Structures are given as C-alpha cells and as structure tokens.
Amino acid sequence: MHPKLTSDINERLMTLHLHLSQNQSTAVISAYAPTPDSDKEVKERFYSDLDNALASIPRDDKVILLDDFNTRIGHDHEIWSRTISKNGIGKANANGILLLTKCAQHGLIVTNTIFCQKDQLKTTLKHLRSEH
Template sequence: MTGKGRELADVMERRKVDILCVQETRWKGSKARSIGAGFKLFYYGVDSKRTGVGVVLKEEFVRNVLEVKRVSDRVMSLKLEIEGVMLNVVSGYAPQVGCELEEKERFWSELDEVMESIPTGERVVIGADFNGHVGEGYTGDEEVMGKFGVKERNLEGQMVVDFAKRMDMGVVNTYFQKREEHSDLQEWS
C-alpha cells in the first residue's frame, strides 16, 4: 500500500504503537488489508467522501482477533485475546458540531449497544474522535476526568462526560498534559 496508509504505518512503527483506532478513513467497504511495515487495517465505511472507522493492528496481533463487529461507518470493534486477557478495541467517530441531533443520538446509541454487548470482566479501550470538548478542569467530574482537558465544555463534550459516567470509564487524555512533539499521532486519531 502507498500513500496515507503507508505513512500511518511508518508513524506507528516509529512511535512503537501496536494498536491504533482511526476515524474518517473515507474508504468504502468492510475489509482488512495490509498497510505495510507489518500492520493490518480492519475498516468499515459506506461513503468515500466522509466518515469511516478502523482499527490498525501490528501483524503479530492479527491472529489474536476473535471477532470483528462493524456496526456502522461510525462505530466498530475488535475483540482480541492477548495472553489470556480479552481486550475489546472500539473505534468511534461522533458526528461533528452542527450535525443533526438525531445523527448524534444514533451514534451514542450504537456505541452504547457495543459496550453493553461486552461481557463483564473483559477489558475495553475506546479510541474515538468524539468531536467535542470536555473542558478545562474537572469540577464535579473528578471520577471520570483529569484537569488537562482543553477549551470550554460544549454539548458534545458533555455527551462524552455523561457516557464515561454511565460506563464507569475515564476520559484518559485529560489525565496528563500533552506534548507538542507527539502531535504526529494526534492528527491521525
């Protein structure tokens, strides 16, 4: 593969990333394909102009994939067994600010369904572009977020916080300050 896929594989190899969720892939179809440098992309998309989600795995983990759920062009998950641990990797791409509320509710409903289908005791990692700002600080939301959010909280950010509370999860990227030098991966997620 050439182009963006190969570029992504090179960044993953350089940064030593084994599993990565990607959004806005803009590829039609429901496939798994090698993107080079020992990485494989599992993806789902219905429109080559917008949306699409995927999960990129280092080839050594591909044999550990037990299940792929392609729910929509905004939500998909992979279940892997790694050293006896069940790991569910969920990739999501929330509708942008300005999209219809119905479309946003459909996304959150699909994500809820995926989460509810995961048996208790299995691990879950969500890599998503939630298209929202959870805000700086954490007043009142300490149980799900740290103090390193950015900007003011918007409606979409509140939806993220509410989801984290419902699922007893954390908004992990708010627990640490981001360094500029790592922006090469952020532009891919």
C-alpha cells in the same frame, strides 16, 4: 470455530475483540462521532449505538475506545472527577457532554486530560478564525 473478532456496527463504529489469554480479553472500539453541526437524531443514534456496543462488552474485559469525537470536554473536574482530571482545558461543548456522560456511565476515563501538560500543549487544533 473462532468467534468473530471484528464487528462493524455502522459507518461510525467498529469493535475488535482481542483474546489475550484464557482469562483476559480486550475490546477495542473505533468511533467517529458526528460533528457538532449534525442533526440531533444522527447524534442520538450514534450515542445509542455506542452505548449498546459498550454494554455488550463483558465486565471483565478491558476496554479501549479510540475516537474522533469532535468534542471539547473542558476542565470541570469537580463534576467529572472520575472521568477527567484537573488538567483539562477550555469549556465543554454539547458533544463533549454527551461523551463525558457515556464515559461516566461505563466507567471509562478520558486519558488525554489525565497527563499534566503546559496549556499550550493540551490542544492539537487551532481554529482558523479565532486562533484558539
């Protein structure tokens, strides 16, 4: 019998375990984080569930975390040197700090800040009122 490949943790988290070879597996986690305006309890529950999902992955497995974290992680490379590079942009918000903390705890790297780009290419959204 094959192990269960996917697991719905809740309406915001799902995991997929890919067994690539006898000695190699990859865990893919799809996450949709609460917005910055969400209740504190909702955010705490989400990050607790994410922490449990990450902790349940065997150490030898590769991890890919696909996400919509509703965050700004900023560019504070000195503090988060093993999690983001010096190519980030802006200032971190509360959700960004939660994400960076989880990534640091589990040895994950936020890859969209690893690649050197012109500042105008580093963001994908523009705020309607402030146009930032």
